[in-house]
Amino acid sequence: MRRRTLLKGMAGAAAAPVTTVRAATGRQRNVLLLISDDQGLDLGCYGTPIATPRLDRLAGEGTRFTHAFAAVSSCSPSRAVIHTGLYGHQNGMYGLQHDVHHQSLLDGIETLPSLLRRAGYATALVGKKHIGPDSAFPFEAELVPERSGIxxxxxxxxxxxxxxxxxxxxxxFVTVAYSDPHRAATDYGNDRAWPGVKPVRYDPARVHVPAHLPDLPAVRQDLAGYYESLSRLDTGVGMLLDLLAESGRADDTLVIFLSDNGRPFAGAKTNLYAPGLHLPLIVRAPGSAAAVNDAMVSWTDIAPTILDWAGVAPPRYPLSGSSLMPVLGKPGDPARDAVFASHEFHEINQYYPMRAVRTRTHSYILNLAHPLDYPVAGDVAGSPSWQAIAADPAIRLGKRSQAAYLRRPAEELYDLTRDPDELVNLAADPAHAAVRDTLRARLLDMRKATRDPWLTGQTDPYSHMGR
Structure with missing residues (x-):
C-alpha cells in the first residue's frame, strides 16, 4: 500500500540523463562523505574540550558551519535525508530501517548512489548502512559491513x-559511515584495543557536561566513554584522509564530515531541541578558502551540494534543500535564516510525530501526538546515565523537569536569544503571539510545499502521491 511515487504527477518519471563534469584541473570531481553516528556538537573545533586534532585540522582547511542542523534526530531517517535531499515525511523513511522497524524509502525516490552511479561514478559504502530498500542504494561495493557496531x-x-x-x-563517491560514537554493548566499544588507535582516556570528574544533562557521577562516566569514542573516530578520519592524500586524489575530492543525529543521551537523540539537531558540519572543497560560516544550513542541503559539485543533474522532482557550494569559503549567507525538522518514529513502537522550524532567534515545535508520553529511545533508556536519572523523578535534565520532558504540549516556542536551552515555553504567552503565528505559518507553508502526509484534515495520507 505505501510504496507510492514521491509527488503527484511523478509516477513513472525517471531522472534526467546526466553527464559527469570534470574539475578545472581536467580531472574528475570526487566525493568523500563521512558520517559519524550519534555525535552532538562535540569536537575541539566546536569548543568541546576533547582531543579531535584531525577533524579540527580538516575544519581549518575547509568551511566549518556553526549553524548546521539535521532535519531529524534519528539514524535511518537522517541518513535518508542526507542521501535524498528530502525530509523524512517526503521520502518515506519514517523511522529505523533495520530489524522489526523496517522503514524504507517510497518507490521512485532517487538517491546519491543511484544518481552518481548512473553518471559513471564508482560508488562505495564503507560501514553502517541502516537505509533501504537496497534497490534504492545501488552502491557498487559495500565494504566493512556493520558487525554489531564495528x-x-x-x-x-x-x-x-x-x-x-x-x-x-x-x-x-565513497560514503564512510562510522559506528562511533554510538553506544555499544559495552562502553562505546572502548573495552578492547583497536588496531592503530592509541586510546584517549577522559577523567569523568573533569569532562564537559552538556547543559541538557544533570551533573551526576553516572552521567560523567557515560560522557567519558562517549568522548573516548569520539577521539577514536578522529583517529580513523585522520587515517582515511592520509590515504586519500597518498592516492593523489585529494585535490579533486570534496570532503564532507557530519553526524546523523545528536549525542545518545536524553534531551538530544530523537529530540527536535538543539542538542538533537545542532551538529557538526565541515566541508573541504578544492579551490575554496577556509572559513567559519554562520549560515543556517540543513542536512537537506547535502545531496544538492554533492550533485552540484559533481555536475550531476538532480531528480526531476524538486529537492527540499539547496547546494552549499556558493557559500563555501564565506562567512555566511543572510538568506539562509531558517531550518526545518520533521520526525515520525525512532523505533517502531515510539510513534511521536513532530515538526519544527528554527530561526536564529526562535525555535517553534509542533507536537502532532502531544497527548502521548514522549518515548525514550531504547539505547538511551538502557544507558547508565538515564538509569541514574530515572531512578529519582526529582532529578532534572539540566534545568528541565523529567515530567516536562516526558509530557509535552501541542506547541512549544522558545526565545533562543534569552533561553538557548529551550526551557521556557512561550507558545501561550500573548506577548509572543506574533512570533508564534509567524513561525506557525512558516512551518505550515513548508508542510504544504513538501506534501506532508501528516497534515490535518487528510482522510487519505497518500492521496497526494498520485495513485
Missing amino acids: RDVREMAVAAGSFIRSTNDRPF
Missing part, C-alpha cells in the same frame, strides 16, 4: 583507500 576505524580507512585506488580514472 569500531575498527583502521579497517574502514584501509577499505575506503583501497576502493579509491581501484577506481583509476573513474570519479568516486
